[in-house]
Amino acid sequence: MxxxxxxxxxxxxxxxxxPELARFRVTASARDRDRETTLTRLAERAAAVRALLDSADVDRRETGEVQVYPLTKRSGERVVAYQGRVTTTVTVTDFTALGELMLRLADQDQIEVAGPWWSLRPxxxxxxxxxxxxxxxxxxxxxxxxxxxxxxxxxxxxxxxxxxxxxxxxxxxxxxxxxxxxxxxxxxxxxxxxxxxxxxxxxxxxxxxxxxx
Missing domain, CATH: 3.30.110.170 (Protein of unknown function (DUF541), domain 1)
Structure with a gap:
């Protein structure tokens, strides 16, 4: 009391x-009527992204989503093509070359870049x-x-x-x-x-x- x-x-x-951190997403895509061709192209483009990130100053990268699925006609289940996507989330703390890195990634064939999103360390x-x-x-x-x-x-x-x-x-x-x-x-x-x-x-x-x- x-x-x-x-x-x-x-x-x-x-x-x-x-901000102390910047995150952005890189998505490699591939599409073809042949499934094996789609998978091969997707693997090659994902590897190109990895090689570019290997040569850059990044603090962390994470593969967040891999999608491979058939595309069918609306009227039935006949497959007309195959679509594949691999998404990687990249985290950097050095912002000096961030814009250049994002442009270099976006310059690759069938690559989508989104971000960055800024934040503080936990x-x-x-x-x-x-x-x-x-x-x-x-x-x-x-x-x-x-x-x-x-x-x-x-x-x-x-x-x-x-x-x-x-x-x-x-x-x-x-x-x-x-x-x-x-x-x-x-x-x-x-x-x-x-x-x-x-x-x-x-x-x-x-x-x-x-x-x-």
Whole structure:
């Protein structure tokens, strides 16, 4: 049981920082009337993607989906062609050559590139900084309320985490096509989207007896 008056406050903090990760998807496709030809082309294009990624500075790549299926006429089950797709998700932390890498991949035959999507690392220190700032804000508010009453904060009674909410401002990058580079290839300039992180806490403090006039 708490003796004396108590002030309850909510502390909040907001941080807007540069992203730490960029992810994009690369999908290799193949289609032909012959199933073996479709599979061969799909394997060759997927291998070309892997070779290009092997030569690039990527932090992680994951094969997320492989699809091979027949295409039939609407009126029946007669197969008219075979379709195949292999999707790879790529994660990078060095953004300097990201646009060039995406263009090089998109320049391959029957390759689709989507993204990038920006984010923070799950263990980013930004989250810890936001939590600490939210606690500081709660304490400042409590002291301000106590001061308005002619009192002072004496002890912490309870502290509860209201949540830490990362809020990317946008899920996709805004990009512009620049002029041609020296070798004649187009240049893709990417603008990483800032990431916002919001933390909040609820706290209860005991205060000294107010001086009420």
């Amino acid at each position: 708490v003796d004396g008056p108590v002030v309850a406050v909510r502390g909040e903090a907001y941080r807007e920082v540069a 263990d980013s220190p930004v989250y810890r900084q936001a939590r600490h700032a939210a606690i500081t804000d709660a304490l400042v508010r409590a002291r301000e309320y106590a001061e308005a009453l002619g009192a002072r904060v004496t002890a912490l009674v309870e502290l509860a985490d209201s949540g830490l909410n990362p809020q990317p401002m946008m899920t996709r990058a805004a990009f512009t096509m620049g002029g041609a580079v020296e070798d004649g290839r187009p240049e893709l300039d990417l603008d990483p989207q800032p990431q916002s992180v919001q933390a909040s806490v609820e706290a209860r403090f005991t205060i000294s007896e107010p001086v009420l006039n």
